[in-house]
Amino acid sequence: xxxxxxxxxxxxxxxxxxxxGQITELHLCDICAAENQSINIVFEKDxxxxxxxxxxxxxxxxxxxxxIRKEITxxxxxxxxxxxxxxxxxxxxxxxxxxxxxxLNEIFKRFHNGNTEHTGKIPASYGTTLKIKKEIEELRxxxxxxxxxxxxxxxxxxxxxxxxxxxxxxxxALNGS
Amino acid sequence: MxxxxxxxxxxxxxxxxxxxxVDIAMSTRIRLxxxxxxxxxxxxxxxxxxxxxxxxxSSVLLDKGSELDYTFSHISIDELAQLQKEVLIExxxxxxxxxxxxxxxxxxxxxxxxxxIMVNEEDHLRIQSLQSGFHLQNAYKIANELDTFLxxxxxxxxxxxxxxxxxxxxxxxxxxxxxxxxxxxxxxxSHQIQRLIPAISRLGxxxxxxxxxxxxxxxxxxxxxxxxxLGKSEYEILQxxxxxxxxxxQQERKAREAILLNxxxxxxxxxxRSLGVLTHxxxxxxxxxxxxxxxxxxxxxxxxxxDMDMSILNxxxxxxxxxxLQQYADNPLQPxxxxxxxxxxxxxxxxxxxxxxxxxxxx
Numbered sequence: 001x002x003x004x005x006x007x008x009x010x011x012x013x014x015x016x017x018x019x020x021g022q023i024t025e026l027h028l029c030d031i032c033a034a035e036n037q038s039i040n041i042v043f044e045k046d047x048x049x050x051x052x053x054x055x056x057x058x059x060x061x062x063x064x065x066x067x068i069r070k071e072i073t074x075x076x077x078x079x080x081x082x083x084x085x086x087x088x089x090x091x092x093x094x095x096x097x098x099x100x101x102x103x104l105n106e107i108f109k110r111f112h113n114g115n116t117e118h119t120g121k122i123p124a125s126y127g128t129t130l131k132i133k134k135e136i137e138e139l140r141x142x143x144x145x146x147x148x149x150x151x152x153x154x155x156x157x158x159x160x161x162x163x164x165x166x167x168x169x170x171x172x173a174l175n176g177s
Numbered sequence: 178m179x180x181x182x183x184x185x186x187x188x189x190x191x192x193x194x195x196x197x198x199v200d201i202a203m204s205t206r207i208r209l210x211x212x213x214x215x216x217x218x219x220x221x222x223x224x225x226x227x228x229x230x231x232x233x234x235s236s237v238l239l240d241k242g243s244e245l246d247y248t249f250s251h252i253s254i255d256e257l258a259q260l261q262k263e264v265l266i267e268x269x270x271x272x273x274x275x276x277x278x279x280x281x282x283x284x285x286x287x288x289x290x291x292x293x294i295m296v297n298e299e300d301h302l303r304i305q306s307l308q309s310g311f312h313l314q315n316a317y318k319i320a321n322e323l324d325t326f327l328x329x330x331x332x333x334x335x336x337x338x339x340x341x342x343x344x345x346x347x348x349x350x351x352x353x354x355x356x357x358x359x360x361x362x363x364x365x366x367s368h369q370i371q372r373l374i375p376a377i378s379r380l381g382x383x384x385x386x387x388x389x390x391x392x393x394x395x396x397x398x399x400x401x402x403x404x405x406x407l408g409k410s411e412y413e414i415l416q417x418x419x420x421x422x423x424x425x426x427q428q429e430r431k432a433r434e435a436i437l438l439n440x441x442x443x444x445x446x447x448x449x450r451s452l453g454v455l456t457h458x459x460x461x462x463x464x465x466x467x468x469x470x471x472x473x474x475x476x477x478x479x480x481x482x483x484d485m486d487m488s489i490l491n492x493x494x495x496x497x498x499x500x501x502l503q504q505y506a507d508n509p510l511q512p513x514x515x516x517x518x519x520x521x522x523x524x525x526x527x528x529x530x531x532x533x534x535x536x537x538x539x540x
Contacts, residue, residue, distance in 0.1 A: 050347055078217045090299075092221040094214060094334035094342045097349075104339075104346075108407055111347050113381050115408020118340025120351040121321075123328045126335050133337070 003029035051089030057110060058086055075099040129169060136165050179250040180257060184264050184504060189290035190309065200478040201426045202311030203358045203398070203491065206269070207320040210343045210352035211302040211327070212334040218344040219280060219297050227280035227297050234296050237330040238285050245326055247292065249285040254278055260509075263500030269307065274298055292323065299344045300352075302327070309491075311422060313355055313415050321411075340407065350407030355415055357422050362397040362475045363432035364425075370399070373425065381405045382421055396467030396494070401425065437479060448476030456527050460513075461520040466497050489526055496522060 001011045009029035016025055073082035080092030082100050091097065097104065105116045122130060139162050146155035212218060213233065216226050235251050242249045254262070254275060262276040271284050275298040282297035295303040306320035334342040341352040348354070364370045374384045383404045386395055401422060403414045436444055451472035454465065474490050476482040495501065502518045503510050510518055
């Protein structure tokens with residue numbers, strides 16, 4: 001078969017193109033094929049770009065992994081939508097992590113061998129905060145148990161302790177003191 | 178201008194040739210990605226925010242950097258000429274991404290060029306620590322100290338569950354990418370590298386050529402780095418990478434021994450021909466220079482070549498690149514002219530036997 005473009009050389013490549021639902025077939029020689037833009041475009045893109053992997057794994061049409069979050073997946077501080085994130089493969093700001101939180105486990109699992117939680121270094125200032133938060137969580141649990149057991153004095157004491165720790169969190173502890 | 182010092186064709190200390198296994202593990206790099214709490218990420222922030230971030234980070238390092246015994250030079254990216262940017266890229270002091278930034282960005286460089294802090298790259302902060310040889314723990318220690326110091330003066334974006342928050346989901350968690358640059362000629366020659374790369378990938382690490390992401394590494398130099406940043410601590414990541422690197426080094430040594438045992442004269446012929454090309458050519462392409470450098474480096478390791486300082490080869494790997502050659506020639510050069518300049522550079526450099534530890538100008 002002769003090349004459809006130069007009509008001189010033998011055709012060695014067949015290019016199928018889909019445009020407006022119609023499939024056209026082109027038979028090209030190696031030289032015309034190398035010059036054919038529609039072929040080159042495919043190769044120019046980095047197949048390993050993060051955003052491409054993301055949008056292949058999570059097509060925009062199925063972007064809402066969790067349908068309940070569908071309506072509110074726009075980050076109020078940077079206006080990034082979850083679709084923006086999938087398309088670009090990048091977050092817009094630190095708050096995106098909380099806004100898209102319900103969708104992130106699935107994504108992080110794939111990028112980080114099934115892992116979804118950080119276990120490494122913690123900045124000193126957050127270290128103090130984290131410790132207090134964990135303590136508060138624990139005290140609240142104990143408080144619930146006390147209430148259920150109708151030990152109201154104990155529950156009141158725990159409540160005061162939670163209050164004290166909460167005010168510490170809002171005050172200096174955040175600055176690492 | 179502060180940048181002039183860093184553009185000179187002289188050796189950064191991470192290009193020296195120190196430490197154990199340095200014949201195979203050439204250099205080590207640690208990168209920590211960090212962001213500030215109250216700003217959008219570089220992907221979506223405004224120029225005004227970019228300026229504020231740059232000012233906030235730079236002023237901490239410039240005003241208080243001496244507390245860490247470092248003196249930093251601050252270089253704004255938009256004040257650099259294209260060629261100057263390229264030279265800094267070739268020296269691994271900035272990334273190609275930072276060079277293309279649309280916003281205000283900068284780099285802060287320590288005098289010995291072992292620490293480079295990029296501001297407003299893909300993240301607000303990219304701390305990079307470079308070391309000669311195989312020194313993961315030491316490179317991390319230096320990066321970590323700087324990180325801890327910065328954290329006292331800046332408010333980092335950190336999440337209880339996700340760790341350090343980064344623009345890209347592939348960096349979240351520790352924000353750390355640790356990598357070792359390895360010269361693996363024997364594993365390449367014996368085609369064992371093709372079997373090794375998929376095995377390494379399965380363990381959460383990645384191998385690529387240093388001059389790009391193509392599968393064929395130019396000059397048989399590969400970079401191995403951690404892929405995971407979430408779920409493993411810095412310590413575990415470094416341990417895994419260290420173990421893997423040690424295993425690769427052993428495999429490379431075995432492959433070298435096997436080649437030396439089976440075809441010593443073929444190998445010696447190849448090494449000596451390459452030395453001849455590097456010391457006598459009049460035109461040298463990047464590919465040919467990289468291949469011959471690899472052979473000569475192997476020849477030195479196997480004691481086939483005596484009296485040649487390996488650190489000169491490390492420098493040449495950097496200085497043979499296009500931007501450096503043009504900087505050296507003080508002229509824009511066409512590809513053919515670059516091949517000529519490259520050959521001249523190799524002849525001049527390899528006929529000198531020693532280089533002083535401070536590095537010296539080529540002129």
